[in-house]
Each structure stands twice: as structure tokens, then as C-alpha cells.
Amino acid sequence: MTKGARLLVLAAAAAMFAAGPAMAQKQGGTLTVGLELDIPGFDPLKVGVYDTSANIAASLILETLVGLDENGKAKPKLALSWSSSDDFRTWTFKLRPDVKFHDGTPFNAEAVKWNFDRQKDPKNNCRCAFYIANLLSVDAPDDLTVIYHLKDPAVNFPVLLTRPDQNSSIHSPAAIQAKGDDYNRNPIGTGPFIVKSWTAGDRMVLERNPSYWNKGYPHLDRVVLRPLPDSQSRFASLKAGETDIVWADEFEADNIVRAQKDPTLQVLSYAGSGAAVNAINTKVPPLDDVRVRQALVMALDRKKISQALTNGLARPATNPYGDGSWVKCKDDGALPEDPAKAAALIKEYGKPVSFKMLFTATPRGRANGQVLQQLWKNVGANMEIEQVDQATFPPRAFQRKFDIIGWRIVDFPDPDVQMYANFHTGSPVALANYSNPELDKLLEHARVTPDEAKRTEDYCAISRIINQEAIWFWTFQNTYYAVAKAKVKGVPKLFGGVINVSDAWLE
């Protein structure tokens, strides 16, 4: 077994331990987490979306109705059980009784409804409303029953509530009403940790919640969250002992390899679903010709790109689901990597092939751009790198002001949400400007069929269409990393890239 696989098994074993009763775990201690970015706040109306750093913090302070078990399937959290109507449009959740928010007010169905209504209210203009567009309304007939009414059916609805994000985390209505604008920096949830202090740009100190509903948890006394934006100094802080676990990604390949060789450190990695993807604007010549698009995809040499950018750590992707998804395709319709054939297609097209590609104005974006530019030059396609800063990316995407743009399908327990959003005709993020009734039918069918095998068939058929038409292409699967001191135990799989230390302990 390779060192990396051995560490994965160790991490998995440690995680399994955490899921069991609180027996071998040690109580007490302070865990310091090195985040990538600073957190602007937790009020969905103010921040719109939680990034990974906010998710990591939210998983400690706030909670969702449903959690994920070791296999990525739904398990009870703030909700004990759930059921749905036959058409999968109405979902009823039974809530856990005797749960309180940190401010002492009760957690109940009314609180869940209040959170939802506030995010959905058009007067509030919340950016977060986009992600609950499919939820029409929420009813709270009694204290412990919540009913969700969906617009389109969702067979796997409970897992869609598991991510500690801006929509699924439940905040205390009393606290939001009392604090108004100040709530953003003073979140109140039901989670195992309470915010003790928060210095902007420096650190957030969380203390153990003594009245947490899950007796025996959490194990830690305190969690300190520190944003450390520079990857080298973040790793140095881990080695120097200032942090116990830090966020990392495959672009820090050197540090990850170094950590794998270090017996005092462990590398937690999770092969997630989804992939790093790129969308091609099929309405813009020369990209409106399928031969050109196919040529661009066939010209890619993913192993070489992985070697150049991540020292070989990045895993090539051939479909939007990846190894981490329950969708396993025998034939995903992936085009072969064949530069000779690509060059031939470009020649067959006849006219000169020239276009721009949008990248973020970072060294990573630049490196990515140069590698792709070179590979495409080899087959006769001329790509011009256009770098913009992160804030300009979403507007350019939504207004379709691009030829090719980078995007991401993040790790999620169910492919429906992102696949429907990215590929169904009429969706605001159907970036390829491509409409195919057969594709639409498959997407619609997949979301109403409860049978996982039939859904897999649908999604594989969807992948075949997208790959053959080459409207989007995938470069690498999502691999999420965390590097930690060997003594840190009880961190589950990094679902969605979130480092969840709520059940962790220190050996």
C-alpha cells in the first residue's frame, strides 16, 4: 500500500471511531484550524454565499437538519426522520425535540420556517435566494414538524440539506431580530461550539457548548479558527506547531508530499464527486462548430497538465461525476485524448480558429492558461488568455460575455442540483448557451426517479451527450485536502471540501 493510501485508511479508521459512542476519544484541548480565507460574516442576507472557510466555521456553530454518514448518505441531525409525497414534491421532516440555540431560545419548526422565509423574501434581495429557487414554501404545522413544498421534484432532497451553507444552516430568529446588522459577526446556532471572540482578519475563538443536545460531544474545549491566506506560511505554521490542522489543495503539491513523508503529520484527502470544468459558449464562432469544440477537448493531455500544475496530484476527469459520486458509468462518452485527430478536425474546419479564455488574475490562473494555450497551439487553435479578478467572474458568466470560461462542479451528495442548473435550457447558469430537448428530458427524468440504478443510466446518458457535443469539458476531479498533526483524530471525510472538526479530538 502506498504511504498516501495507508494514511487514508488511518484517517478513515479515525473517522469511523468518531461516529461511534464517545469511548476511546480523549476529552479536552484546543484545536487550531488554519483556514484559507477570512470570513466576512454569517448572515445569509449580508454575505450571500458561504465559501469553504465560512462552511468550516458554520459546521461548528450552526447545524443543518440532516447530516452525512461515512458513505455520503443522509443521517439524522436536527431532524430525526423524513418522508415524502409520491411525486417527491412535498417533504415532511420530524424535528429533534429539546434542542436550544446558544441564546437559550428553543429550536423548533417555526425557527426553520422563519429562516427560510427571510432568505426567500424578494424584499430582502438575498443572493442566497438563488439556491432555494426550487423551494416554494415551508410550513410549520406544529413545533416539531416542517413541511417543504418544492417546485420541481427531488428524489434525494434530504441530502441537499446537509451542507453547512448559507441556506441549510439554521440561525436563531430571536438573535437576528435582536441584533440586526450586528448579527453578521455574532452568529447564534445550535451547534457544539459557541463564538467567544472574533478579531477580524486574525482569529475566531469558539468555546465548547455546555448545553449541546448530543451528550458527550464535543470532545474539544476550544477551537480557534485562523485565516492564513499564504499557502507557504500556512504550512509553516502547521510545522511550527501554531496550528493543528490546515486547509490545503493540490496546487500545494510540494507541501502535501512533504507532509506525507513526515511522521508527525497526516494528510487527509477525500476524492470528491464533481470536477474542475470549463464551459464553451456555443453561440460564438468558431466555437459554434462541434468539430472545433471536439478538437479542443481531444487536444488535452490531462496527465501532462496535472504534472505541470500539481506535480501529478490532480486526477483526470472524463465526466462530471467523478470517482466520489454514486454515479458510475461504464460508458460516459468521453472523447479520446488524440492531438493528431484534433489537428485534423481543425484542418477540416478550414477557417482559422481563434478565441479568448477567461481566467482569474492569479498565478494559478495564469499557469492554467499557459498550459492550455500551449496544448491548443499544438493542434492549430489560437487561444488568447484573458485574466480578470474574481469579482468580475460571475457577471461575465451570467451575461455570457465569454468564449470559454472556467467553472467548477463541487462535491455534493447528489448530482441533480448542479447538473440541472448547468445544463437545462433556460437556467441562468446554463453557460454553454446550448439547448437540447433530449438532454432536458433526461435531466427531468433523473430528478423524479427514485431508483438509483435508473438515475445512473440517465446521468450516464447525459454525460455522453455533453461529451460528444463537447459543450463543456472537465479537466480534473475534485480532491480535497487537509494537512494535520498526527494527534488530530475524528475528522470525517471532507465532504464538499469542508473540514468538519465538530467531533474531533486530540490524541
Add this chain to the structure above:
Amino acid sequence: MARFVGRKLLHLLPVLLAVTLLTFLIASLLPGDLAYTILGDQATPEKVAALRAQMGLDLPIWQRYLHWLWDVLQGDFGRSFRTGETVLAAVADRLPVSIELMLMAEGLGLLIGIPLAILCAVRSGGAVDRFLTGLAFGKLSLPSFMVAILLIYLFAVTLGWLPATGWVPFTEDPIGNLRSFVLPALTLAFAEWPVLMRVLRSDMIATLQEDYIAMAKAKGLHPARILLVHALKPSSLTLVTVTGINIGRLIGGALIVETIFALPGIGRLLVGAIYARDFIILQGVVLFVAIGFVLVNFVVDMLYAVLDPRIRHGRA
């Protein structure tokens, strides 16, 4: 004297107006509409137009600037749309960090640069002088982020003497606070001392050739006394100017050092606001940085009069 001070402070106002207006104009030219950034994925043209009207973004630039100016004169610097904290709170939290870093960095730079400059000036042309000049040029070509990472790996990871990242408030732990600033200040000082040394060295070489220095030597005064009392003061005019400029620049925050060492300073606040199109924070921070810069230059002007009596009497 009071009139002098009064006149100087009056100069402050047009500078502040010009700086803030310029920032406003440049920020409004940035691509990426703020309304799109806030609305994100649900940015339909109607919603964007409605939000722009609500935030006053559809008014002409000069009108928006005057609104902001009017609010500022009443003491309302505004709130960040992202975090909800007031501009004053955001600046007040971070300014002490940047000021302490700036003072320590410049102080260390002077501590290294002044003795070396005196040494070079006294033995100008000699082996020591040539070696130190070469070192200064060599150091100038090392980028600050490289120096920072090298220092971290040497002192924090390998030796474990100093913290790699982070900051402790002075009120909570004075020793810890100073320790957390040593490496960041050193990184900045390494970039400062070559210039300070070269500048002082040239001026001192010129001063040491003056007649009154020869007379002091003839009188039999101790060489140290000649150097430090009679030669150093009149040679420091350029040094003081350069130091003033450096301090002004560092007030705006040392972004790279702040990012690498995870210090919650003005630099990160400023750049973060630009990336997020948080114009209110941007305007507020620029205003305070401009005030700081002008005040520092004012102090420099005063120092000229203190250091060189010729200026003091010539101007009176």
C-alpha cells in the same frame, strides 16, 4: 509658529479632497458591477437595475461623491455591505497593527542603516565600504516575500524562536505582541536599510569634507563626538525625508507582509475591499491613510527646522 502650523493644516484639506475624489473616480472605473457582485447568480437585468437604484449607483459620479462627503462631515463613514461593520470600527481595529508594524520596521531599518552608513562614510572607498554597498544592492534585488518565507523557515520552523504567523494584542500579552512583530518588521526593514544607508552615507561623506569638521578635529574633539554630534545632524535631512516617505507608504499597509504573516492590518483590509468592490470601506481607508500621510510629512517638515538651524533661522 502657530501660524506655520495653521497654514500646514490648511494644506491638508485640498490634499484630502483630491485623494478621495481620485479614489472615487478610479474605483468607479473598476470592471465588475457592484450590483452583479451582490446579486450573484440571480442577477437578472431588472434586479440589477433595481439594486443600483436602491444603492444610488445610478446617480452621476459627482453626486455620489458629494453624498459621501456630506456623510463624512457629519461623522458617518458608512458600513461595509459585506460584513456590516462600520468603517470606523474596521479601521480602528487594524490601524494599531499597521502603525506598530510600520514603527518597528522603520525603527529596525534605521537601527541597521545608520551605523552602517557612518561606518561607510568614515572609511569611504575602503574594503568595508565596497562590501556593504555590494550587500545593499544585492539585498535590494531580493523580493520581500522570499525574505519573509526564509525568515519563517529559519526562525519559526527550524529554530522555533519566534511565531510564524499571527498577532497578539499588546494589552493581552506585551511580550507576545512584540515577538509576533519581529519577523514581519525584519522583513520590511531588510528592504528599507539599503536605501537609508546609501542616502545617509552620501550626505555624511559630503559633510565630513566641510571646514568646520576639520576645525573640530583640529580642536582635538573625540572622533565619536564629531561624528555623532557635529556631522550626523546636518547630514540627516535626506534621511529624514526618505524615512517620512517610507512611513507614509507603510501606513497604507504592507500587504505582502501582512498576508504572509496573517497580520490583521490596513493593507489586507484595503486590498480585500478592492477585490470585493466594497467601495465604502475603500473610501474610508484611503481617507485615513491620506490624513496619516500628510501628518507624517508635516512632522518631517518640522524636523527639518529642528535638525538644521540654517533652515530655522532662514525661514523665520
